[in-house]
Amino acid sequence: MKPTPIKQFSQKELAAQNRDQPLFEAAEKIYPRTAHGWFSNWRWLLVWFTQSIFYGSAWLNWNGRQAILFDLTARKFYIFGLVIFPQDFIYLAVLLVISALSLFLFTTIAGRLFCGYACPQTVYTEIFMWIERKVEGDRTARMRLDKGALSPRKFGLKMLKHGIWLAVGIWTGFTFVGYFTPIHQLAAEVLAWTLGPWETFWIFFYGFATYGNAGWMREQVCKYMCPYARFQSAMFDKDTLTVTYDAKRGDPRGSRSKNADYASQGLGACVDCGVCVQVCPTGIDIRNGLQYECTGCTACIDGCNDIMDKMGYEPGLIRYTTEFALKNGLDSKSMWKRVFRPRVLVYSAILAAIIIAAALTLAARVPMKVNVIRDRSMPRITETGTIDNVYKLQIMNALEESVTYVVAVEGIPGVKILTRNTIAVAGATNQAMAVRVEIPAGSAPGGSNKISFIVRDEKNPDIVVTEKAVFIVPR
Ligand code: SF4
Ligand code: SF4
CATH class of the missing domain: 2.60.40.10 (Immunoglobulins)
Structure with a gap:
């Protein structure tokens, strides 16, 4: 057989191709619609819980000093009644091992559970998006505002939004530094304009990082910067719970009137309303299957359940399920039985053993x-x-x-x-x-x-x- 000749491009053609296929494509701004429902409530509960601890516990006192203080200069960590010296750093190492194993365990059970509910990037993005909604309005209002020409109203709203974002960012940076320098002393120094160069640097560094990541970069951090998104698939298997669109039930998709017998029209339960895409903070369509961009935030579950409710259909067209359960039509009981598989039990047993051993060692620690x-x-x-x-x-x-x-x-x-x-x-x-x-x-x-x-x-x-x-x- 005659080999196919390789086409030789001229310099002009190559230049034209480079123009058509740029190496860098500007990200399109995503305007997520607000989702309401059971999962959103849980997400907000976790935002309140984690942030109350973060912003609040730096101000707690214990035995006449800050309850949680990582005093790097004196090389002592204070955690309520516990004083950790450099010689005790084994406990910090154990804490890291426990955190890593917990991440493995929860990822094996339910995919990106950490990303969706507890990751600082998700939590601060949620807070910043809430501020954006309060200032600029809902999705349609925000899109209209961005498309419109610059006006005093638009300028004012943008300034207000960025002003609040910056204030939250700087307050976050201040709180973070307050875990390393006694926060009451830090507040007094800020008020007296006597803040040292390092404290100033770290407050602004952490503050601007929060502002930039949660205000501007948002889903791009999860998509392009977070290494966890890349290796988490190694911890998945066919019995891992993931946010999934039930294509067997949903397809073929199509619009219909509320009381129509859609089955007789040859349609599935998906009304093709696009709500699941509009609420997605990473702008993907979960109906195309599991994608690495999906942070497991579950907004599409709430969004779709809302539509199912309005149509009078069973909820759960998009739901937490496993690849195996979906393929074999397992009911929820059989699916959960498979979720708690040997791998999960082994991870749980190792984690429990390490936690118990660490707690006993800490309790028996001679001061x-x-x-x-x-x-x-x-x-x-x-x-x-x-x-x-x-x-x-x-x-x-x-x-x-x-x-x-x-x-x-x-x-x-x-x-x-x-x-x-x-x-x-x-x-x-x-x-x-x-x-x-x-x-x-x-x-x-x-x-x-x-x-x-x-x-x-x-x-x-x-x-x-x-x-x-x-x-x-x-x-
Ligand atoms: S696909 Fe659903 S769960 Fe995944 S990021 Fe988008 S809204 Fe969240
Ligand atoms: S929200 Fe539900 S019904 Fe609407 S397009 Fe998405 S999957 Fe289909």
Whole structure:
């Protein structure tokens, strides 16, 4: 067979093609219509819940200080009664593991549940869109306003909207920084115009990031910037719940009068009203199947259910279902049985085990840490033949009140501390003490001998830490 010749394009043709197919296409602005319904109510409930915690808890006090404060300068994290030191960062690592596993688990069960309900991008976009609706009106009013020529009214509305957006963004940045610098102090500095350069930078950085992401970029962050959108499909399988259009029930689509017997007209339940597309914040048509742009926000479920209700049809033409259930016509009970499949049970068991282990470890955590370093000077042999070694004990008090600790030593017959054996350490601080330890002549062989320091809370002897060390005897 003769090979097909490869067409050679002239420079002119190539230039023309480049003009026809630009590498960059400007995004079309999306004007989402408001959806009302069960899922929207849940989404708003979560917006209120997460944002009340975020904006509110920075102002809470506990034991005379900010209840939640990540004090990077002092390298201490305060979370209500808990003080976390750099040595405790294992708990933060465990928290990250728990978060990652939860994300795997919830994605396996119900796809982009996190994106649709709890992701900051979704939450702030929802808040910014609400402001936009309040200022500029509903979808049609906003489209009309944008199409119209610049007028004093349009200018005023745009200024008002951007002014409120910026205020919310800057307030969000201020609250965020308030978790790292005591927020009352930060507020006083703002009012007195004495804010430091770093605080100013981070407030504006985080503020403008919120304004830009939730006000301007919106669905483009989810579509083009978020890596989760790209790899989440690896966690999906045919039993994962996703927002799906039931094509078997909906097609063929077409308009009809409310009381018409649509089946006799050869139509499905979809009236082709386009509401599911109009409410979609990413501007996609869910009837074309599962798409990576879908954030699982469920607005199309509420929008379509509203139409079904108006038409007097069963709700759920667009609903949470699985690929397997849809293909095999499973009822809801059989579908849920398959949703809780071995993979989900294994993820749940691992997650539960890690959470329980972390909680038990945290509950049993001794609020004190001791670090022992032997002084590198040579052991001292006294005139009576006793031998001394010197140690530096670094004692960290993880409680918020001052504690007096008593230090004892054991491991060699007759071993004792010659210097002061008590030390008071202020709350959430650490302090070093030098300790001289002595053993009687001939009580230990030459070389390294194991000893242990026992550091005990004077008032609460149950709080105790034993730390191993070596005692050097000259050969
Ligand atoms: S398709 Fe539906 S669930 Fe997906 S983003 Fe659009 S409205 Fe939300
Ligand atoms: S909202 Fe429902 S009825 Fe309307 S076009 Fe979408 S799927 Fe069809």
